[in-house]
Amino acid sequence: MRNKFFLINVLLLFLTLFLGVLGSDFFLVIFMNRFDNGFFSFFKNFTYLVTIMAIFYFIQKWFVKNKLLFFFIASIVVFSISLIFTPAIINLSGEIGEKLNVISTERQNELFQNIEEEIHKNKLPYNINFALSEETTKKEGNVFSIVLIKTNQSTINKNEIEMILDLIPKLNSKFQLIFYDYENKLFISLIFDNQKTFIDCAPFSKCKEIKYK
Known part of the structure; x- marks a missing residue:
């Protein structure tokens, strides 16, 4: 009986960890989006967050009622840590994942060659600067960079x-297209994810000029 009681408390402790992770997610969604996705979306996420806090409150009441000081303190610590550090852990794991997907030098050169061949086949007035593309990719770390020079x-x-x-073939990482004009002056840089979804563009004035923002 005692073992069963202990197991229940351990499971409740793990539940507080899960609640902290979920709570962190909903808190970020509420904080970042606010009313951007409409009041209903905000209210739904806020309701989820309140429900999570209510469950955590009743778990704490259980520990207090049964005079389980260790579990009471441990659950607060676990919940707080998971609530605060979950975003940082997710961000770190994403960065590690992207670094693991960095394309090798040999593969980079192969891609540069294939892409340039396709560009010429389609009679587009651009050449790829292999050396600068490789140097920029190395500098960026986790963003495959293709530097194109207008001919x-x-x-x-x-x-x-x-x-x-x-x-551009399907890649396992983000990539950027960096365009230089005929006079070899930087014109524009665009970043895409591995599904070719647009992420960012710079400088803003050029992005606006060609309606890419």
């Missing part, structure tokens, strides 16, 4: 960017 004096435009994007 004529026409303006870099969104249509050309989209056509080049279509030629």
Whole structure:
């Protein structure tokens, strides 16, 4: 009987860990989005968070009622740590995952070659600067970088960017397309995830100019 009682308390302690992780997730969603996704979405997430806190409260009442000081303190510590540090752990695991997906130098050169061949086949006025692409990829760490140089004096435009994007094979990491004009001046840099979904663009003035923002 005593063993069963002890097991119940251990399970409740693990439940507080799970509640802390969930609570952290809902708190971040509420804090980051607020009313951006509508009042109903905000109210739903807020209700989930209140429910989590209510469950945690009743677990604490159970420990107090049964005079389980160790479990009472341990559950507060576990809940607090999981609530506070879950975002940092998720972020760190994401960074580690991206670093593990960094493309080898040999594979980079192979990709540069294949992409440039496709660019030329489609008669797009660009060359890939292999050395600068490799150097930028190494510098960025977890973002595969492709540096493209315009081969004529026409303006870099969104249509050309989209056509080049279509030629990029599926990758396991984020990647960026960095465009230089004919005079070898930096024009624009665009970042995409591994599904080719647009993430960011710089500088803002150029992004706005070609309507890529």
